Amino acid sequence: MAPIRTQWTRLIRFVANETARVHIGQPVDPALDVGLAAHQGKVIKAYEITGSVLDPTAQVTKKVLTVKSLLTPLSGEQVKVVRCLGLNYSDHAAEANLPKPAFPILFYKPITALIGPLAPIVIPKVAQPPKEHLPDYEVELVIVIGKAAKNVSEADALDYVSFRKHQMAVSQWNFSKGFDNTNPFGPCLVSSSLIGDPQQIPLKCTVNGKVLQDGNTAEQIFNVRQTVSFLSQGTTLQPGSIILTGTPKGVGFVRKPPVYLQGGDKINVWLGSGIGSLFNDVQEEKDTPLSKL
Structure with a gap:
Protein backbone atom coordinates (compact mmCIF):
# COMPACT_ATOMS: atom_id res chain seq x y z
CA MET A 1 0.00 0.00 0.00
CA THR A 72 -7.52 20.83 18.08
CA PRO A 73 -6.09 19.64 14.73
CA LEU A 74 -9.25 17.61 14.08
CA SER A 75 -12.73 18.92 14.80
CA GLY A 76 -15.11 16.86 16.92
CA GLU A 77 -16.96 15.84 13.76
CA GLN A 78 -13.75 14.55 12.18
CA VAL A 79 -12.69 12.34 15.10
CA LYS A 80 -14.23 8.93 14.40
CA VAL A 81 -13.15 7.07 17.53
CA VAL A 82 -10.60 7.41 20.32
CA ARG A 83 -8.71 4.19 21.05
CA CYS A 84 -6.19 4.04 23.87
CA LEU A 85 -3.45 1.64 24.93
CA GLY A 86 -2.81 1.07 28.61
CA LEU A 87 0.47 -0.04 30.18
CA ASN A 88 2.41 0.27 26.92
CA TYR A 89 5.84 1.40 28.19
CA SER A 90 8.38 -0.96 29.72
CA ASP A 91 9.63 1.65 32.19
CA HIS A 92 6.07 2.48 33.31
CA ALA A 93 5.21 -1.20 33.83
CA ALA A 94 8.37 -1.58 35.91
CA GLU A 95 7.63 1.42 38.15
CA ALA A 96 4.11 0.11 38.73
CA ASN A 97 5.41 -3.42 39.49
CA LEU A 98 3.17 -4.87 36.79
CA PRO A 99 4.06 -7.53 34.19
CA LYS A 100 4.31 -6.48 30.56
CA PRO A 101 1.06 -7.35 28.77
CA ALA A 102 1.19 -10.11 26.16
CA PHE A 103 -1.24 -8.17 23.95
CA PRO A 104 -2.12 -4.48 23.76
CA ILE A 105 -4.52 -3.39 26.53
CA LEU A 106 -7.23 -1.48 24.69
CA PHE A 107 -9.83 0.93 26.04
CA TYR A 108 -11.90 3.72 24.53
CA LYS A 109 -12.66 7.36 25.29
CA PRO A 110 -15.70 9.45 24.36
CA ILE A 111 -15.07 12.43 22.12
CA THR A 112 -16.44 14.69 24.88
CA ALA A 113 -13.21 14.08 26.80
CA LEU A 114 -11.18 15.94 24.17
CA ILE A 115 -10.21 19.60 24.51
CA GLY A 116 -7.79 21.89 22.74
CA PRO A 117 -4.59 23.80 23.51
CA LEU A 118 -4.76 26.21 26.48
CA ALA A 119 -8.24 24.97 27.43
CA PRO A 120 -8.69 24.05 31.11
CA ILE A 121 -8.51 20.43 32.21
CA VAL A 122 -11.52 19.93 34.48
CA ILE A 123 -11.44 17.57 37.46
CA PRO A 124 -15.12 16.62 37.83
CA LYS A 125 -16.94 16.52 41.13
CA VAL A 126 -16.97 12.71 41.03
CA ALA A 127 -13.15 12.73 41.11
CA GLN A 128 -12.88 15.11 44.06
CA PRO A 129 -11.27 15.64 46.45
CA PRO A 130 -8.11 15.12 44.37
CA LYS A 131 -6.18 13.78 47.38
CA GLU A 132 -8.50 10.76 47.49
CA HIS A 133 -8.97 10.16 43.74
CA LEU A 134 -5.40 10.93 42.58
CA PRO A 135 -6.08 12.50 39.16
CA ASP A 136 -2.89 11.94 37.20
CA TYR A 137 -0.84 13.56 34.42
CA GLU A 138 0.34 11.70 31.32
CA VAL A 139 2.18 12.57 28.12
CA GLU A 140 1.50 10.40 25.08
CA LEU A 141 2.25 10.14 21.39
CA VAL A 142 -1.00 9.93 19.45
CA ILE A 143 -1.47 8.20 16.10
CA VAL A 144 -3.91 9.74 13.64
CA ILE A 145 -5.29 7.43 10.97
CA GLY A 146 -5.19 9.24 7.63
CA LYS A 147 -6.85 6.65 5.40
CA ALA A 148 -9.03 3.61 5.94
CA ALA A 149 -6.98 0.72 7.31
CA LYS A 150 -7.98 -2.93 7.76
CA ASN A 151 -5.84 -6.03 8.22
CA VAL A 152 -2.68 -3.96 7.87
CA SER A 153 0.69 -5.68 8.09
CA GLU A 154 3.36 -4.27 10.39
CA ALA A 155 5.48 -3.51 7.35
CA ASP A 156 2.76 -1.26 5.88
CA ALA A 157 1.47 0.25 9.12
CA LEU A 158 3.21 3.64 8.87
CA ASP A 159 1.59 4.23 5.47
CA TYR A 160 -1.65 5.02 7.30
CA VAL A 161 -0.62 7.43 10.02
CA SER A 162 0.38 10.90 11.10
CA PHE A 163 1.45 11.85 14.62
CA ARG A 164 0.61 14.36 17.31
CA LYS A 165 1.12 14.90 21.00
CA HIS A 166 -1.34 14.40 23.74
CA GLN A 167 -1.74 14.97 27.47
CA MET A 168 -4.49 14.00 29.86
CA ALA A 169 -5.48 14.17 33.51
CA VAL A 170 -7.00 11.00 34.97
CA SER A 171 -5.61 7.75 36.25
CA GLN A 172 -8.08 4.86 35.91
CA TRP A 173 -9.53 2.83 33.01
CA ASN A 174 -12.68 3.48 30.91
CA PHE A 175 -14.88 5.38 33.37
CA SER A 176 -12.43 7.90 34.75
CA LYS A 177 -10.41 8.05 31.54
CA GLY A 178 -13.53 9.33 29.79
CA PHE A 179 -14.57 12.31 31.92
CA ASP A 180 -15.56 15.40 29.94
CA ASN A 181 -12.85 18.00 29.24
CA THR A 182 -9.93 16.00 30.61
CA ASN A 183 -8.03 15.13 27.45
CA PRO A 184 -6.15 17.97 25.68
CA PHE A 185 -4.58 17.21 22.33
CA GLY A 186 -2.85 19.13 19.60
CA PRO A 187 -1.97 21.68 18.52
CA CYS A 188 0.27 20.39 15.74
CA LEU A 189 -0.40 17.46 13.43
CA VAL A 190 2.85 16.20 11.93
CA SER A 191 3.08 14.20 8.73
CA SER A 192 4.72 10.81 9.13
CA SER A 193 7.05 11.85 6.30
CA LEU A 194 8.68 14.32 8.72
CA ILE A 195 9.32 11.72 11.41
CA GLY A 196 12.20 9.42 10.59
CA ASP A 197 11.52 6.88 13.33
CA PRO A 198 8.43 7.03 15.58
CA GLN A 199 10.27 4.83 18.07
CA GLN A 200 12.89 7.49 18.79
CA ILE A 201 10.73 10.39 19.96
CA PRO A 202 11.55 11.99 23.33
CA LEU A 203 8.57 13.10 25.42
CA LYS A 204 8.24 15.05 28.67
CA CYS A 205 5.55 16.16 31.09
CA THR A 206 6.12 19.16 33.34
CA VAL A 207 3.79 20.07 36.21
CA ASN A 208 4.18 23.48 37.87
CA GLY A 209 7.64 23.86 36.37
CA LYS A 210 8.96 20.46 37.50
CA VAL A 211 9.70 17.72 34.96
CA LEU A 212 7.89 14.60 36.20
CA GLN A 213 8.04 12.45 33.06
CA ASP A 214 11.08 12.27 30.78
CA GLY A 215 10.87 9.30 28.44
CA ASN A 216 11.21 8.05 24.89
CA THR A 217 8.93 6.08 22.59
CA ALA A 218 11.75 3.52 22.34
CA GLU A 219 10.31 2.15 25.60
CA GLN A 220 6.96 1.25 24.01
CA ILE A 221 6.08 -2.42 24.47
CA PHE A 222 3.94 -2.38 21.32
CA ASN A 223 5.44 0.04 18.83
CA VAL A 224 3.52 2.16 16.34
CA ARG A 225 3.69 -0.43 13.56
CA GLN A 226 2.54 -3.22 15.86
CA THR A 227 -0.26 -1.09 17.30
CA VAL A 228 -1.76 -0.09 13.95
CA SER A 229 -1.45 -3.63 12.63
CA PHE A 230 -2.99 -5.22 15.73
CA LEU A 231 -5.92 -2.81 16.00
CA SER A 232 -6.73 -3.12 12.28
CA GLN A 233 -7.14 -6.89 12.31
CA GLY A 234 -10.76 -7.54 11.35
CA THR A 235 -11.61 -3.90 12.14
CA THR A 236 -11.59 -0.91 9.80
CA LEU A 237 -9.72 2.04 11.27
CA GLN A 238 -11.46 4.98 9.59
CA PRO A 239 -9.72 8.24 8.67
CA GLY A 240 -9.94 10.50 11.70
CA SER A 241 -9.52 7.66 14.19
CA ILE A 242 -6.95 8.50 16.84
CA ILE A 243 -4.93 6.09 18.94
CA LEU A 244 -3.31 7.07 22.25
CA THR A 245 -0.17 4.96 22.58
CA GLY A 246 0.46 5.03 26.33
CA THR A 247 2.66 6.95 28.75
CA PRO A 248 6.25 6.52 30.03
CA LYS A 249 7.46 6.27 33.61
CA GLY A 250 7.03 9.05 36.15
CA VAL A 251 3.25 9.02 36.69
CA GLY A 252 1.97 10.38 39.97
CA PHE A 253 0.17 7.44 41.57
CA VAL A 254 3.35 5.33 41.91
CA ARG A 255 5.37 8.10 43.56
CA LYS A 256 5.93 8.11 47.30
CA PRO A 257 4.13 10.15 48.39
CA PRO A 258 1.74 10.15 45.41
CA VAL A 259 1.62 13.25 43.23
CA TYR A 260 -1.83 14.28 42.01
CA LEU A 261 -3.34 17.12 40.05
CA GLN A 262 -5.51 19.77 41.66
CA GLY A 263 -7.04 23.09 40.76
CA GLY A 264 -4.48 25.72 39.80
CA ASP A 265 -1.84 23.28 38.55
CA LYS A 266 -0.13 24.11 35.27
CA ILE A 267 0.78 21.29 32.87
CA ASN A 268 3.10 21.35 29.89
CA VAL A 269 3.88 18.36 27.70
CA TRP A 270 6.49 18.27 24.93
CA LEU A 271 7.40 15.80 22.20
CA GLY A 272 10.36 15.93 19.84
CA SER A 273 10.51 15.38 16.06
CA GLY A 274 8.82 18.71 15.37
CA ILE A 275 5.67 17.92 17.36
CA GLY A 276 6.24 20.48 20.10
CA SER A 277 4.43 21.64 23.23
CA LEU A 278 0.95 21.69 24.73
CA PHE A 279 -0.04 23.84 27.71
CA ASN A 280 -3.14 23.45 29.90
CA ASP A 281 -4.17 24.56 33.38
CA VAL A 282 -6.20 22.43 35.80
CA GLN A 283 -9.55 23.45 37.28
CA GLU A 284 -11.76 21.68 39.78
CA GLU A 285 -15.42 21.54 38.81
CA LYS A 286 -17.64 23.55 41.13
CA ASP A 287 -21.23 22.90 42.12
CA THR A 288 -23.64 24.23 39.51
CA PRO A 289 -27.05 25.38 40.75
CA LEU A 290 -29.97 23.51 39.23
CA SER A 291 -31.81 25.63 36.67
CA LYS A 292 -35.47 26.37 37.26
CA LEU A 293 -37.96 25.01 34.77
Whole structure:
Protein backbone atom coordinates (compact mmCIF):
# COMPACT_ATOMS: atom_id res chain seq x y z
CA MET A 1 0.00 0.00 0.00
CA ALA A 2 1.36 3.40 -0.98
CA PRO A 3 1.97 5.75 1.96
CA ILE A 4 0.00 8.95 2.47
CA ARG A 5 1.78 11.82 0.72
CA THR A 6 0.47 15.17 1.93
CA GLN A 7 1.74 18.49 0.63
CA TRP A 8 1.86 19.79 4.21
CA THR A 9 4.32 18.53 6.82
CA ARG A 10 2.97 20.29 9.94
CA LEU A 11 -0.68 21.26 10.20
CA ILE A 12 -2.60 23.42 12.67
CA ARG A 13 -6.28 24.30 12.91
CA PHE A 14 -7.12 27.78 14.14
CA VAL A 15 -9.37 30.82 14.13
CA ALA A 16 -7.76 33.56 12.02
CA ASN A 17 -7.55 37.23 12.99
CA GLU A 18 -8.23 38.26 9.41
CA THR A 19 -11.52 36.37 9.00
CA ALA A 20 -12.72 35.31 12.49
CA ARG A 21 -13.31 31.91 10.87
CA VAL A 22 -11.76 28.47 11.29
CA HIS A 23 -8.92 27.55 8.93
CA ILE A 24 -6.21 24.94 8.62
CA GLY A 25 -2.67 25.92 7.78
CA GLN A 26 1.03 25.19 7.90
CA PRO A 27 3.20 27.36 10.19
CA VAL A 28 5.29 29.79 8.17
CA ASP A 29 8.25 29.08 10.46
CA PRO A 30 8.98 25.35 10.02
CA ALA A 31 10.90 25.23 13.30
CA LEU A 32 8.29 27.03 15.42
CA ASP A 33 6.98 25.27 18.52
CA VAL A 34 3.40 26.37 17.94
CA GLY A 35 2.08 25.41 21.37
CA LEU A 36 4.87 27.27 23.16
CA ALA A 37 4.38 30.35 20.99
CA ALA A 38 0.64 30.39 21.73
CA HIS A 39 1.31 29.99 25.45
CA GLN A 40 3.71 32.94 25.34
CA GLY A 41 1.25 35.09 23.40
CA LYS A 42 3.54 35.38 20.37
CA VAL A 43 2.26 36.04 16.86
CA ILE A 44 1.84 32.86 14.82
CA LYS A 45 1.63 33.04 11.06
CA ALA A 46 0.45 30.16 8.86
CA TYR A 47 0.07 29.46 5.16
CA GLU A 48 -3.58 28.63 4.55
CA ILE A 49 -4.29 25.06 3.48
CA THR A 50 -7.23 24.52 1.14
CA GLY A 51 -9.14 21.31 1.63
CA SER A 52 -9.68 19.08 4.64
CA VAL A 53 -7.28 17.83 7.30
CA LEU A 54 -8.10 14.28 6.20
CA ASP A 55 -7.85 15.01 2.46
CA PRO A 56 -4.42 13.95 1.16
CA THR A 57 -4.83 16.30 -1.81
CA ALA A 58 -5.16 19.40 0.42
CA GLN A 59 -2.92 22.17 -0.88
CA VAL A 60 -0.68 24.62 0.97
CA THR A 61 -1.27 28.07 -0.50
CA LYS A 62 0.83 31.23 -0.32
CA LYS A 63 -1.89 33.08 1.60
CA VAL A 64 -0.67 33.97 5.08
CA LEU A 65 -3.08 34.15 8.00
CA THR A 66 -2.54 35.18 11.62
CA VAL A 67 -3.60 32.78 14.37
CA LYS A 68 -6.13 34.28 16.79
CA SER A 69 -6.70 31.05 18.72
CA LEU A 70 -5.46 27.50 18.29
CA LEU A 71 -7.90 24.59 18.04
CA THR A 72 -7.52 20.83 18.08
CA PRO A 73 -6.09 19.64 14.73
CA LEU A 74 -9.25 17.61 14.08
CA SER A 75 -12.73 18.92 14.80
CA GLY A 76 -15.11 16.86 16.92
CA GLU A 77 -16.96 15.84 13.76
CA GLN A 78 -13.75 14.55 12.18
CA VAL A 79 -12.69 12.34 15.10
CA LYS A 80 -14.23 8.93 14.40
CA VAL A 81 -13.15 7.07 17.53
CA VAL A 82 -10.60 7.41 20.32
CA ARG A 83 -8.71 4.19 21.05
CA CYS A 84 -6.19 4.04 23.87
CA LEU A 85 -3.45 1.64 24.93
CA GLY A 86 -2.81 1.07 28.61
CA LEU A 87 0.47 -0.04 30.18
CA ASN A 88 2.41 0.27 26.92
CA TYR A 89 5.84 1.40 28.19
CA SER A 90 8.38 -0.96 29.72
CA ASP A 91 9.63 1.65 32.19
CA HIS A 92 6.07 2.48 33.31
CA ALA A 93 5.21 -1.20 33.83
CA ALA A 94 8.37 -1.58 35.91
CA GLU A 95 7.63 1.42 38.15
CA ALA A 96 4.11 0.11 38.73
CA ASN A 97 5.41 -3.42 39.49
CA LEU A 98 3.17 -4.87 36.79
CA PRO A 99 4.06 -7.53 34.19
CA LYS A 100 4.31 -6.48 30.56
CA PRO A 101 1.06 -7.35 28.77
CA ALA A 102 1.19 -10.11 26.16
CA PHE A 103 -1.24 -8.17 23.95
CA PRO A 104 -2.12 -4.48 23.76
CA ILE A 105 -4.52 -3.39 26.53
CA LEU A 106 -7.23 -1.48 24.69
CA PHE A 107 -9.83 0.93 26.04
CA TYR A 108 -11.90 3.72 24.53
CA LYS A 109 -12.66 7.36 25.29
CA PRO A 110 -15.70 9.45 24.36
CA ILE A 111 -15.07 12.43 22.12
CA THR A 112 -16.44 14.69 24.88
CA ALA A 113 -13.21 14.08 26.80
CA LEU A 114 -11.18 15.94 24.17
CA ILE A 115 -10.21 19.60 24.51
CA GLY A 116 -7.79 21.89 22.74
CA PRO A 117 -4.59 23.80 23.51
CA LEU A 118 -4.76 26.21 26.48
CA ALA A 119 -8.24 24.97 27.43
CA PRO A 120 -8.69 24.05 31.11
CA ILE A 121 -8.51 20.43 32.21
CA VAL A 122 -11.52 19.93 34.48
CA ILE A 123 -11.44 17.57 37.46
CA PRO A 124 -15.12 16.62 37.83
CA LYS A 125 -16.94 16.52 41.13
CA VAL A 126 -16.97 12.71 41.03
CA ALA A 127 -13.15 12.73 41.11
CA GLN A 128 -12.88 15.11 44.06
CA PRO A 129 -11.27 15.64 46.45
CA PRO A 130 -8.11 15.12 44.37
CA LYS A 131 -6.18 13.78 47.38
CA GLU A 132 -8.50 10.76 47.49
CA HIS A 133 -8.97 10.16 43.74
CA LEU A 134 -5.40 10.93 42.58
CA PRO A 135 -6.08 12.50 39.16
CA ASP A 136 -2.89 11.94 37.20
CA TYR A 137 -0.84 13.56 34.42
CA GLU A 138 0.34 11.70 31.32
CA VAL A 139 2.18 12.57 28.12
CA GLU A 140 1.50 10.40 25.08
CA LEU A 141 2.25 10.14 21.39
CA VAL A 142 -1.00 9.93 19.45
CA ILE A 143 -1.47 8.20 16.10
CA VAL A 144 -3.91 9.74 13.64
CA ILE A 145 -5.29 7.43 10.97
CA GLY A 146 -5.19 9.24 7.63
CA LYS A 147 -6.85 6.65 5.40
CA ALA A 148 -9.03 3.61 5.94
CA ALA A 149 -6.98 0.72 7.31
CA LYS A 150 -7.98 -2.93 7.76
CA ASN A 151 -5.84 -6.03 8.22
CA VAL A 152 -2.68 -3.96 7.87
CA SER A 153 0.69 -5.68 8.09
CA GLU A 154 3.36 -4.27 10.39
CA ALA A 155 5.48 -3.51 7.35
CA ASP A 156 2.76 -1.26 5.88
CA ALA A 157 1.47 0.25 9.12
CA LEU A 158 3.21 3.64 8.87
CA ASP A 159 1.59 4.23 5.47
CA TYR A 160 -1.65 5.02 7.30
CA VAL A 161 -0.62 7.43 10.02
CA SER A 162 0.38 10.90 11.10
CA PHE A 163 1.45 11.85 14.62
CA ARG A 164 0.61 14.36 17.31
CA LYS A 165 1.12 14.90 21.00
CA HIS A 166 -1.34 14.40 23.74
CA GLN A 167 -1.74 14.97 27.47
CA MET A 168 -4.49 14.00 29.86
CA ALA A 169 -5.48 14.17 33.51
CA VAL A 170 -7.00 11.00 34.97
CA SER A 171 -5.61 7.75 36.25
CA GLN A 172 -8.08 4.86 35.91
CA TRP A 173 -9.53 2.83 33.01
CA ASN A 174 -12.68 3.48 30.91
CA PHE A 175 -14.88 5.38 33.37
CA SER A 176 -12.43 7.90 34.75
CA LYS A 177 -10.41 8.05 31.54
CA GLY A 178 -13.53 9.33 29.79
CA PHE A 179 -14.57 12.31 31.92
CA ASP A 180 -15.56 15.40 29.94
CA ASN A 181 -12.85 18.00 29.24
CA THR A 182 -9.93 16.00 30.61
CA ASN A 183 -8.03 15.13 27.45
CA PRO A 184 -6.15 17.97 25.68
CA PHE A 185 -4.58 17.21 22.33
CA GLY A 186 -2.85 19.13 19.60
CA PRO A 187 -1.97 21.68 18.52
CA CYS A 188 0.27 20.39 15.74
CA LEU A 189 -0.40 17.46 13.43
CA VAL A 190 2.85 16.20 11.93
CA SER A 191 3.08 14.20 8.73
CA SER A 192 4.72 10.81 9.13
CA SER A 193 7.05 11.85 6.30
CA LEU A 194 8.68 14.32 8.72
CA ILE A 195 9.32 11.72 11.41
CA GLY A 196 12.20 9.42 10.59
CA ASP A 197 11.52 6.88 13.33
CA PRO A 198 8.43 7.03 15.58
CA GLN A 199 10.27 4.83 18.07
CA GLN A 200 12.89 7.49 18.79
CA ILE A 201 10.73 10.39 19.96
CA PRO A 202 11.55 11.99 23.33
CA LEU A 203 8.57 13.10 25.42
CA LYS A 204 8.24 15.05 28.67
CA CYS A 205 5.55 16.16 31.09
CA THR A 206 6.12 19.16 33.34
CA VAL A 207 3.79 20.07 36.21
CA ASN A 208 4.18 23.48 37.87
CA GLY A 209 7.64 23.86 36.37
CA LYS A 210 8.96 20.46 37.50
CA VAL A 211 9.70 17.72 34.96
CA LEU A 212 7.89 14.60 36.20
CA GLN A 213 8.04 12.45 33.06
CA ASP A 214 11.08 12.27 30.78
CA GLY A 215 10.87 9.30 28.44
CA ASN A 216 11.21 8.05 24.89
CA THR A 217 8.93 6.08 22.59
CA ALA A 218 11.75 3.52 22.34
CA GLU A 219 10.31 2.15 25.60
CA GLN A 220 6.96 1.25 24.01
CA ILE A 221 6.08 -2.42 24.47
CA PHE A 222 3.94 -2.38 21.32
CA ASN A 223 5.44 0.04 18.83
CA VAL A 224 3.52 2.16 16.34
CA ARG A 225 3.69 -0.43 13.56
CA GLN A 226 2.54 -3.22 15.86
CA THR A 227 -0.26 -1.09 17.30
CA VAL A 228 -1.76 -0.09 13.95
CA SER A 229 -1.45 -3.63 12.63
CA PHE A 230 -2.99 -5.22 15.73
CA LEU A 231 -5.92 -2.81 16.00
CA SER A 232 -6.73 -3.12 12.28
CA GLN A 233 -7.14 -6.89 12.31
CA GLY A 234 -10.76 -7.54 11.35
CA THR A 235 -11.61 -3.90 12.14
CA THR A 236 -11.59 -0.91 9.80
CA LEU A 237 -9.72 2.04 11.27
CA GLN A 238 -11.46 4.98 9.59
CA PRO A 239 -9.72 8.24 8.67
CA GLY A 240 -9.94 10.50 11.70
CA SER A 241 -9.52 7.66 14.19
CA ILE A 242 -6.95 8.50 16.84
CA ILE A 243 -4.93 6.09 18.94
CA LEU A 244 -3.31 7.07 22.25
CA THR A 245 -0.17 4.96 22.58
CA GLY A 246 0.46 5.03 26.33
CA THR A 247 2.66 6.95 28.75
CA PRO A 248 6.25 6.52 30.03
CA LYS A 249 7.46 6.27 33.61
CA GLY A 250 7.03 9.05 36.15
CA VAL A 251 3.25 9.02 36.69
CA GLY A 252 1.97 10.38 39.97
CA PHE A 253 0.17 7.44 41.57
CA VAL A 254 3.35 5.33 41.91
CA ARG A 255 5.37 8.10 43.56
CA LYS A 256 5.93 8.11 47.30
CA PRO A 257 4.13 10.15 48.39
CA PRO A 258 1.74 10.15 45.41
CA VAL A 259 1.62 13.25 43.23
CA TYR A 260 -1.83 14.28 42.01
CA LEU A 261 -3.34 17.12 40.05
CA GLN A 262 -5.51 19.77 41.66
CA GLY A 263 -7.04 23.09 40.76
CA GLY A 264 -4.48 25.72 39.80
CA ASP A 265 -1.84 23.28 38.55
CA LYS A 266 -0.13 24.11 35.27
CA ILE A 267 0.78 21.29 32.87
CA ASN A 268 3.10 21.35 29.89
CA VAL A 269 3.88 18.36 27.70
CA TRP A 270 6.49 18.27 24.93
CA LEU A 271 7.40 15.80 22.20
CA GLY A 272 10.36 15.93 19.84
CA SER A 273 10.51 15.38 16.06
CA GLY A 274 8.82 18.71 15.37
CA ILE A 275 5.67 17.92 17.36
CA GLY A 276 6.24 20.48 20.10
CA SER A 277 4.43 21.64 23.23
CA LEU A 278 0.95 21.69 24.73
CA PHE A 279 -0.04 23.84 27.71
CA ASN A 280 -3.14 23.45 29.90
CA ASP A 281 -4.17 24.56 33.38
CA VAL A 282 -6.20 22.43 35.80
CA GLN A 283 -9.55 23.45 37.28
CA GLU A 284 -11.76 21.68 39.78
CA GLU A 285 -15.42 21.54 38.81
CA LYS A 286 -17.64 23.55 41.13
CA ASP A 287 -21.23 22.90 42.12
CA THR A 288 -23.64 24.23 39.51
CA PRO A 289 -27.05 25.38 40.75
CA LEU A 290 -29.97 23.51 39.23
CA SER A 291 -31.81 25.63 36.67
CA LYS A 292 -35.47 26.37 37.26
CA LEU A 293 -37.96 25.01 34.77
